Amino acid sequence: QKEVEQDPGPLSVPEGAIVSLNCTYSNSAFQYFMWYRQYSRKGPELLMYTYSSGNKEDGRFTAQVDKSSKYISLFIRDSQPSDSATYLCAMPSSSASKIIFGSGTRLSIRP
Amino acid sequence: KAGVTQTPRYLIKTRGQQVTLSCSPISGHRSVSWYQQTPGQGLQFLFEYFSETQRNKGNFPGRFSGRQFSNSRSEMNVSTLELGDSALYLCASSPMGLAGTNEQYFGPGTRLTVT
Numbered sequence: 001q002k003e004v005e006q007d008p009g010p011l012s013v014p015e016g017a018i019v020s021l022n023c024t025y026s027n028s029a030f031q032y033f034m035w036y037r038q039y040s041r042k043g044p045e046l047l048m049y050t051y052s053s054g055n056k057e058d059g060r061f062t063a064q065v066d067k068s069s070k071y072i073s074l075f076i077r078d079s080q081p082s083d084s085a086t087y088l089c090a091m092p093s094s095s096a097s098k099i100i101f102g103s104g105t106r107l108s109i110r111p
Numbered sequence: 112k113a114g115v116t117q118t119p120r121y122l123i124k125t126r127g128q129q130v131t132l133s134c135s136p137i138s139g140h141r142s143v144s145w146y147q148q149t150p151g152q153g154l155q156f157l158f159e160y161f162s163e164t165q166r167n168k169g170n171f172p173g174r175f176s177g178r179q180f181s182n183s184r185s186e187m188n189v190s191t192l193e194l195g196d197s198a199l200y201l202c203a204s205s206p207m208g209l210a211g212t213n214e215q216y217f218g219p220g221t222r223l224t225v226t
Contacts (some may be wrong), residue, residue, distance in 0.1 A: 034214060043115070043201050043217035044154070088154065098167050099144070099215065101154040 003027050006089055006102030014110050019076040023089035023102045026070065030091040033065055035074045038086045038104065047087075048074070079109045113138065115204050115218035123224045129190040132221045136183050136204030142166075143185040144215060145177060148199040160185055161207075189223075197225045 006023045013019055021035075032051050036044035048063045050056045056063045062075040076083055089102040116135045124130050136143050144167075145157040156169040160179035177187045183204075189196055199222050203215035 036217075041222075043203075043219045046214050046216060049214050098156040098159070098169060100156075101146075103153040 004102045010106040012108040021074040021087050034090040036088045081109045084109045117218040132187045134185045134202030140204035142205045144203045146201040192225045
C-alpha cells in the first residue's frame with residue numbers, strides 16, 4: 001500500500017463547477033499537507049499548505065484536512081479553464097525526512 | 112525575486128553516457144531537493160542538500176549523485192545512463208528544507224531522454 005493515494009483521474013467538469021480533489025494517507029505521523037498544481041511541461045507550483053485539521057481558504061481554493069480519517073481535500077470554486085492541470089497532494093514524512101507526493105489528479109475544465 | 116532555474120531544459124543522451132544537471136535556487140534559500148518525475152512512478156524524491164551537505168536521500172541507486180556549492184547552487188549527476196532514466200528531473204528550493212515544515216518551490220525541470 002502506498003503511503004499517499006490519489007485518484008489519477010482524469011476528471012472533467014464544466015466551467016463554473018465546484019471541483020473536489022482528494023488524497024488519503026496511511027501514516028498518522030504526517031502533520032503538514034500541501035497541494036501543488038502542475039501545468040503541462042512545467043514544474044509543480046505550490047498552491048496551499050496547512051498544518052492542522054479543518055479548512056483553509058485562499059480565494060477560490062479551500063484545503064480541508066481530516067486527520068482522524070487521514071483524508072485531505074482541495075476544493076476549487078467557480079472553476080475556470082485555466083484551472084486545467086494536474087493537482088498533486090504532498091506531505092513531509094517526519095520519519096524519513098522526505099516529501100511524499102500523491103500520483104496527481106489530472107483535471108480538465110470544459111468551457 | 113527570481114524563481115528556481117534549471118539548466119538545460121532539454122537533454123538527449125545515449126545509454127551508458129553520464130549527464131550533469133544544474134539548479135539555482137531562489138535567493139536566500141539554503142535547501143535544494145531533487146526529484147524524478149515519470150508517468151508511471153510519479154514524483155519521486157532523489158535527495159536533498161542543505162549548506163553543501165546531503166541531508167536526505169531517497170531510494171535511488173548510487174548512479175544518481177549530487178552536490179551543492181557554497182552559493183547554494185546544486186548539480187545532479189547520473190552516470191551510466193539507462194533507458195529507464197528518461198524522465199523530468201525537478202529541482203526544488205526552500206528556506207530551511209525538509210527538516211522544517213517549509214514549503215518547496217519547484218523549477219521548470221530538465222527533460223532527459225535516454226536513447
